[in-house]
């Protein structure tokens with residue numbers, strides 16, 4: 001199903017309007033297949049690109065989440081313009097699992113949705129706002145929290161990236177860079193960070209980017225900035241992104257009706273691996289046991305999803321020319337079966353374990 005062109009109802013004068021280009025939008029709609037009378041969850045509202053397109057495609061309802069107060073504030077016009085079809089919540093999408101498990105909410109939410117879509121990672125607005133501290137290319141405070149205030153109850157009581165590099169011991173910093181950034185020189189970078197912070201604690205993004213660049217020396221052959229992996233690792237850790245993803249996946253498995261569609265767009269290999277393993281196991285394709293799930297019990301479980309595309313969809317050349325951010329996007333999708341949801345096994349989906 002294609003979105004109705006020219007019917008973007010994001011508020012006029014909304015600063016987010018032209019800044020975040022939704023990635024793989026027509027592929028997302030094709031996988032989600034919005035239909036009139038149905039209910040969807042947009043787990044990552046951002047600038048509302050997917051939400052607008054879903055609401056344009058069918059006379060349906062969307063419940064959207066974002067953990068970033070700026071994204072939710074900027075979405076107020078869209079909520080007002082949609083006359084009750086859109087509810088936007090300031091909350092992490094890990095809450096989907098809380099609803100499914102809480103006896104007070106589960107009756108209202110379990111098996112009640114026709115589609116759930118996740119567009120993971122950061123938005124262009126978050127990257128562009130130097131004050132958020134996500135970018136190694138613009139000067140800003142070394143923060144990287146998507147949620148603005150401590151107390152969301154996640155990610156080490158709201159530590160910022162500066163807290164991590166200034167207070168964690170060297171081995172732990174190295175582990176974070178290795179596990180969440182897949183940075184091969186993690187130990188050398190951690191050593192340089194600790195040596196530098198003794199002179200002066202880190203407060204600014206470019207300061208950290210310079211220290212990393214000195215260790216790694218110049219740019220990477222693929223043209224990426226040497227601090228790319230370090231910044232990715234800190235962002236994932238500070239926001240507990242992989243823990244959130246697992247909670248979101250387990251929650252969606254419970255909230256979707258039989259026939260409901262789960263659609264995920266990922267931007268790096270750690271996320272994609274988790275999504276791939278989740279769908280492969282739930283779709284009966286993994287064929288592997290694990291420390292926690294013996295092979296025999298996997299074989300007895302009925303698949304809770306039918307996998308739509310065994311290989312991930314990626315962006316076309318045309319899309320990546322217009323939107324370079326789409327280069328690393330991968331879309332995976334599944335359709336919920338009528339089988340019971342699987343048990344929640346955090347340890348089995350390839351999440352790097354770091355002692356917190």
Ligand SMILES: C[S@@+](CC[C@H](N)C(=O)[O-])C[C@H]1O[C@@H](n2cnc3c(N)ncnc32)[C@H](O)[C@@H]1O
Pocket residue numbers: 020021022023043044045046047048049050051065066067068071091092093094119120121122123124146244245
């Ligand atoms: C890539 S953007 C989404 C863009 C959106 N699909 C659009 O078309 O405008 C990702 C958004 O997800 C939000 N986000 C990331 N992790 C989240 C989480 N665990 N819970 C809720 N929102 C999250 C970010 O704050 C960001 O606004």
